[in-house]
Amino acid sequence: MYTVRSQRKNHLARLLGPAFVAAVAYVDPGNVAANITAGARYGYLLIWVLVLANVMAVAIQYQSAKLGLVTGRSLPATMGQRLSRRSRIAYWLQAEAVALATDLAEIIGGAIALQLLFGLPLLAGGVITGAVSMALLGLQNARRQRTFEFVIMGLLLIITLGFLTGLVILPPEPQAVAGGLVPGFAGADSVLIAASMLGATVMPHAIYLHSSLVVHRHGTAARNPLGLAELVRASRVDVVLALIVAGAVNIGLLLLAASALQGVEGTDDIAGAHAAIADTFGPLVGSIFAVGLLASGLASTSVGAYAGSEIMDGLLHRRVPLLPRRLITLIPALVVLAVGINPTDALVISQVVLSFGIPFALIPLVRLTGNARLMGQYRDRLALRVFSWISAIVIVVLNLTLLWLTFTGV
Template sequence: MSTPRTDRPRQVTAEELRRRGWRGRLVVLGPAFVAAVAYVDPGNFATNFSAGAGYGYLLIWVIVVANLMAMLIQSLSAKLGIVTGKNLPEMCREHMPRWGSRLMWVQAELVAIATDLAEVIGGAVALHLLFGLPLFVGGLITGVIAFGLLGLQSRGHRPFERAIVFLLAIILVGLVSTLFRTDVDAGALAAGLVPGFAGIDSLMLATGILGATVMPHVIYLHSALTQRRLEPRSMADTRFLLRAGRTDIMLGMGLAGLVNLSMLIVAAALFAGTDVPATDTLEGIFAGLAAQLDVVAAYGFAIALLASGFASSGVGTYAGQVIMAGFLRRRIPLLLRRLLTLAPALVVLGVGIDPTQALVLSQVVLSFGIPFALAPLVWLTARRPVMGELVNHRLTTATATAVTAVVVALNGVLLWQTATGG
């Protein structure tokens, strides 16, 4: 009588994948697609559609620039996790005084809560548009679905990543399918790639697009998604993982950029120069798509928004786990973490605060957290004692520093505009 085998399948090594060439790189894909969710969250839906409705194709170049910035920043975060085997919160705890690490944790937790506020509201609005559910009920459903997504982590990183990629595919199909059915002005689209503005209001909207592009929670998370994913046994292995990570980022962030461009182009083609009302709200966009194109386009938008709310809420809670474990070396049960970040969103929905206003408020809170994530990331990846021979090239550090300064300045403008009512 034979005895059953109890050994687990052997995990493939980085060296084996390296020897497979481009096929090996495909196996490493995944982390950037999870990070890409932050760039197509419900806040981006409202901002990009508003830009297209208000100024046509004028601000297409802003989305392109924002996407290039995202690629650079996420590549540094992924690099930190691959080279050091530790994530950004862990590295901050190691290289900062205790009081500084605790302050970083506090602001990062506020960022996690603000992130979940936007994502849950987006999911709730989508469920209301699709099925007429009350916003509070929709928020509860979004929270439960996100919790279910996080439960996939117990089976390893692959099931969670596959679920996120599936939701990203839904977002892409829901928006790009409408783009192909829209009469796009190719000449105006090409002209929109040339930087330019049409007055102070367009400058402010461009500031909003750029400033809201970099989400601090996903900077923390991406470094955690790449750490110890595959243990490099040599410098050649590490360099292979870095190359594979760059491919991952190009594909994942490229997908996010395509989604954002689709939103703006559709809005420019259907709403710009028309009297369609309330195109700066999610509900108004839904109604406008139905009026200007058809119900299929409207429901495609709502389904994409729903997938965005589900995926981004799950990713946001995942980031909250990484933040607490990294800064404090403590973990709390996943259900408690989900409830803590979900509660503020349910309160907002329960008391009847306007969802669009709540989304704007969440972006303001996120703006405060951006420099706390970006500055340490650039500083750490530019330090030879941390990164060894894989330390950033001087040009990379200079570019990343300039991007950090631009993002921080733009978010400062947004904060000032919000505070003064400008």
């Protein structure tokens, strides 16, 4: 019996990986900026946003993976078959804006990390981050998909250690953490931060990408000897494990800022937070934090470029090779760095843009995975359909509230 169980565990372990690649999108530099800003400004107030977003993310990424496995096509490709030419172009434009916002956050995050570690100018750091991401993307092809996954998972481990080390030294107060689980806001700015946290946690490009990742890794169910049921079960485990890690990193970042940085002047941006972390915990922990940020930028920018390529291919039926695409999408981020815009502000705003892109990815996904004709016996069960629609409504309401508060000045 022990041997059988061991074989099953080893068999399952070989199927894991795609969700960990998608999960990197949930711990990118935008998350760092949004969560540190939230903790430094509002303490534990917005923990509930991260908990809710992570629960949403588990359901959403599972649905995306399941769609890819059942249909043998990515979410963008499935949508591309159902939309008219004009609709496909319009949809691609908003999805491309999301991809560019993602690239902006990730390149800037890598540039900030290199400046913190080596004192490099931000523009030079952005160029280096882009160049390394191109090297990582060189691993992404059908023959080396598993190698690409292992590299990204290794970077995810570095991210986790880099961002959570401080919590081991200075644990948060349990009573304060519990208080942050009660939903609430503290004015328009806290809604803006909450929207950026949501955009940084439930990432639209990860919703589009996960359906591609499972197809590239496992192939179509008809050609895979394991069978569809086994692949769907493995993907469910893959998603839960990957997002437990990503959720722990996100919540840990906020807790670190709330316990060590709240009320300290200048800590609501990454550079200031790094300086305060180094002062509080010592230069070694500060350097570990910066290394985690660098790994976050390198891993997530590679995954973001991969997602953009899959979105274009699915919606426009045109595939631009990954490396030229990476070079083109690098330009807006380098322009932001060159003109001297505050990098942390740019990161937070990029996450708000991502938050507005979530419904355009989520609503079609929920409709498709709830379609009995398309999904057959793998159609979402009623509880998952209800939860998914409630999630979509919450996101839309939060974004509309953000608009109203912003333009009315309340």
